[in-house]
Amino acid sequence: xxxxxxxxxxxxGDKRFKLxxxxxxxxxxxxxxxxEVLHTAQELFGYLDTDVLLYVGRALRVPPSRVYGxxxxxxxxxxxxxxxxxxxxxxxxxxxxxxxxxxxxxxxKEHGIKAxxxxxxxxxxxxxxxxxxxCGLAPAVVFDGEVAGKIGVEATLERVAxxxxxxxxxxxxxxxxxxP
Amino acid sequence: MSTEARxxxxxxxxxxxxxxxxxxxxxxxxxxxxxxxQAVREALAGTVKDEGxxxxxxxxxxxxxxxxxAGPLVQVTGEDGAxxxxxxxxxxxxxxxxxxxxxxxxPARDLLNQEDAAFFTKQRRxxxxxxxxxxPERIESCVAEGAYEALQKAxxxxxxxxxxxxxxxxxLRGRGGGxxxxxxxxxxxxxxxxxxKLVICNxxxxxxxxxxxxxxxxxxxxxxxxxxxxxxxxxxxDQGYVYVxxxxxxxxxxxxxAIKQAEQHQFLGGRVFxxxxxxxxxxxxxAGAFVCGEETALIASIEGSRGxxxxxxxxxxxxxxxxxxxxxxNVETYANVPTIVRQGGxxxxxxxxxxxxxxxxxxxxxxxxxxxxxxxxxxxxxxEIIFDIGxxxxxxxxxxxxxxxxxxxxxxxxxxLDLPVDYESLAGVGSIMGSGxxxxxxxxxxxxxxxxxxxxxxxDESCGKCIPCRAGTTQMWGLLDxxxxxxxTRQDLALLEQLCDLLRSTSLCGLGQTAPNPVVxxxxxxxxxxxxxxxxxxxxxxxxxxxPRPSRGAAPVEARP
Numbered sequence: 001x002x003x004x005x006x007x008x009x010x011x012x013g014d015k016r017f018k019l020x021x022x023x024x025x026x027x028x029x030x031x032x033x034x035x036e037v038l039h040t041a042q043e044l045f046g047y048l049d050t051d052v053l054l055y056v057g058r059a060l061r062v063p064p065s066r067v068y069g070x071x072x073x074x075x076x077x078x079x080x081x082x083x084x085x086x087x088x089x090x091x092x093x094x095x096x097x098x099x100x101x102x103x104x105x106x107x108x109k110e111h112g113i114k115a116x117x118x119x120x121x122x123x124x125x126x127x128x129x130x131x132x133x134x135c136g137l138a139p140a141v142v143f144d145g146e147v148a149g150k151i152g153v154e155a156t157l158e159r160v161a162x163x164x165x166x167x168x169x170x171x172x173x174x175x176x177x178x179x180p
Numbered sequence: 181m182s183t184e185a186r187x188x189x190x191x192x193x194x195x196x197x198x199x200x201x202x203x204x205x206x207x208x209x210x211x212x213x214x215x216x217x218q219a220v221r222e223a224l225a226g227t228v229k230d231e232g233x234x235x236x237x238x239x240x241x242x243x244x245x246x247x248x249x250a251g252p253l254v255q256v257t258g259e260d261g262a263x264x265x266x267x268x269x270x271x272x273x274x275x276x277x278x279x280x281x282x283x284x285x286x287p288a289r290d291l292l293n294q295e296d297a298a299f300f301t302k303q304r305r306x307x308x309x310x311x312x313x314x315x316p317e318r319i320e321s322c323v324a325e326g327a328y329e330a331l332q333k334a335x336x337x338x339x340x341x342x343x344x345x346x347x348x349x350x351x352l353r354g355r356g357g358g359x360x361x362x363x364x365x366x367x368x369x370x371x372x373x374x375x376x377k378l379v380i381c382n383x384x385x386x387x388x389x390x391x392x393x394x395x396x397x398x399x400x401x402x403x404x405x406x407x408x409x410x411x412x413x414x415x416x417x418d419q420g421y422v423y424v425x426x427x428x429x430x431x432x433x434x435x436x437x438a439i440k441q442a443e444q445h446q447f448l449g450g451r452v453f454x455x456x457x458x459x460x461x462x463x464x465x466x467a468g469a470f471v472c473g474e475e476t477a478l479i480a481s482i483e484g485s486r487g488x489x490x491x492x493x494x495x496x497x498x499x500x501x502x503x504x505x506x507x508x509x510n511v512e513t514y515a516n517v518p519t520i521v522r523q524g525g526x527x528x529x530x531x532x533x534x535x536x537x538x539x540x541x542x543x544x545x546x547x548x549x550x551x552x553x554x555x556x557x558x559x560x561x562x563x564e565i566i567f568d569i570g571x572x573x574x575x576x577x578x579x580x581x582x583x584x585x586x587x588x589x590x591x592x593x594x595x596x597l598d599l600p601v602d603y604e605s606l607a608g609v610g611s612i613m614g615s616g617x618x619x620x621x622x623x624x625x626x627x628x629x630x631x632x633x634x635x636x637x638x639x640d641e642s643c644g645k646c647i648p649c650r651a652g653t654t655q656m657w658g659l660l661d662x663x664x665x666x667x668x669t670r671q672d673l674a675l676l677e678q679l680c681d682l683l684r685s686t687s688l689c690g691l692g693q694t695a696p697n698p699v700v701x702x703x704x705x706x707x708x709x710x711x712x713x714x715x716x717x718x719x720x721x722x723x724x725x726x727x728p729r730p731s732r733g734a735a736p737v738e739a740r741p
Contacts, residue, residue, distance in 0.1 A: 030484075075467070133394045
């Protein structure tokens with residue numbers, strides 16, 4: 001354990017790196033807190049790019065290979081920028097037997113992307129969840145953090161449609177820009 | 181905290197409660213909250229305040245009330261102690277419930293549903309006893325119901341061996357799925373040699389369709405912490421970790437609050453109840469890997485590495501986290517401990533069957549009228565759980581199978597509905613008790629498709645360390661996919677069965693060893709469905725899209741050697 005490492009601050013001066021430093025310090029630079037630190041990093045940046053991973057590795061004195069290994073092992077960590085909106089389809093058993101499959105199929109077909117991908121214009125990310133634990137609401141779909149229960153194919157498509165229209169109307173750049 | 185201070189805290193809270201005429205509990209578990217529960221709670225509290233009855237009526241948020249399907253739920257406890265449950269409450273109904281039932285004491289009868297009474301009367305609650313009675317975010321409310329009383333008894337009156345003896349006598353078995361005798365596990369760690377010992381609570385509830393542990397952590401986090409502290413005292417540990425799924429933000433938040441409050445009141449920390457016993461608890465948040473439910477993978481994950489399992493022995497009981505002897509139990513197992521210590525092992529052993537003692541929490545889901553969380557004594561028949569408590573299958577459809585144990589379990593067909601639910605009986609019909617997910621399927625579910633669904637899950641979640649699991653799950657999924665497309669032969673089926681054997685006997689950890697279970701059990705009970713797909717190119721349930729066979733003339737000539 002190194003309580004006083006000489007890690008230089010990130011050259012960009014981005015405030016989020018300072019917040020990350022605080023979290024790393026709170027964990028006392030312990031190498032076994034790598035996963036906790038990556039959680040914080042993803043909260044701050046929205047996703048984990050190579051720059052962030054290297055920075056975390058240096059701060060915790062963990063080789064980049066291990067940081068990359070951990071970041072790619074766990075489903076929670078994403079190395080790609082998320083879309084402007086996120087639609088999570090729960091694929092837990094309860095949702096599956098109540099028709100989550102057709103919902104996902106319809107979304108994939110409608111927007112031309114597979115689960116885990118983002119539309120080319122960066123407006124919608126389609127994600128599947130193992131189980132939200134909201135089995136009483138099956139099938140459940142989460143639209144930007146808001147859970148909608150007992151939902152059908154049509155209703156799901158209707159909720160997502162305006163997101164793509166918005167993005168195409170405003171001509172926003174694709175994805176989130178994390179680096180200045 | 182001293183023993184007197186705990187009693188004072190308890191009495192003060194009970195006195196404050198006695199001053200209230202009525203209490204209104206709004207379900208604040210994740211299910212009801214994501215269904216508009218927060219607005220309901222605000223409407224209840226707002227109305228009570230507007231009516232000027234804030235002194236006489238207590239409005240609390242509480243843990244899972246069980247009937248998740250009919251949420252948001254509100255439970256009103258009147259002066260006489262009688263409770264009334266309101267279902268599918270919205271803000272408008274909440275205003276009426278608060279004004280009529282809570283403030284004026286006249287139940288809003290037209291909003292009450294009497295039909296669901298059986299859901300509650302047939303249950304027996306030990307783990308969930310406080311759900312609906314306490315506010316999990318206020319430690320005072322939990323102490324009033326007896327939280328940390330058992331810990332006090334353990335550290336001030338019992339020796340570690342006494343505690344282990346009580347747990348052994350209770351016959352408690354691991355509730356995470358394996359069913360290993362808890363007392364035996366504790367005594368192994370107690371006897372293990374090590375400068376330091378550790379306690380881990382496995383809250384990485386990964387089985388899809390299971391939400392028992394989440395509900396327990398959300399509804400009564402202090403019960404789990406108390407169970408861990410008692411375990412730590414018994415085995416001689418000073419540090420504990422709760423490894424909880426990242427998908428459960430509310431459970432994490434409630435747990436963090438609970439740890440902070442317990443430390444403030446010195447139920448956790450140094451010199452617990454003025455004895456030499458010290459115990460601290462930290463939370464580790466999982467990052468979405470099913471394999472981390474396996475104990476050695478979970479340990480690797482707490483150590484900050486990729487969550488891959490390692491061969492056992494050595495078992496964590498002798499060399500676990502950072503090489504120290506480590507006790508790992510599931511959330512529900514720990515939640516049983518305080519009650520056992522308080523009431524005695526013999527009392528607990530009087531509930532249940534010969535080899536499976538106590539109660540089990542099940543998460544009922546799927547094609548069932550009353551989706552929700554239930555706790556029943558071991559040995560109750562599946563029929564009672566599904567039809568009496570769960571209300572049977574909606575829409576007049578026929579029951580086809582109950583799936584227990586998630587991706588490691590199996591499907592139980594209708595002819596075994598009268599089977600008593602305990603570890604041995606379920607294993608006897610090719611399923612497992614598992615952690616408690618119980619998914620009901622009706623005739624509209626295709627069993628081959630279900631087997632394929634679970635195999636896809638295992639394929640995606642295989643960590644890739646050992647080849648039988650990494651390659652085997654992919655091959656098995658491929659074969660199942662061929663069957664559901666109507667393109668398989670009998671030979672493929674034979675190969676599938678061969679692979680089942682191979683994965684079972686050669687995989688490194690439980691994930692691979694149990695991955696064939698859904699296939700094996702559906703083949704055992706629903707072989708005709710597999711054969712219909714293969715021989716007749718027909719899906720009896722009408723789920724699988726099987727393209728009609730191309731006409732003879734147009735069929736491409738297959739090259740044969």
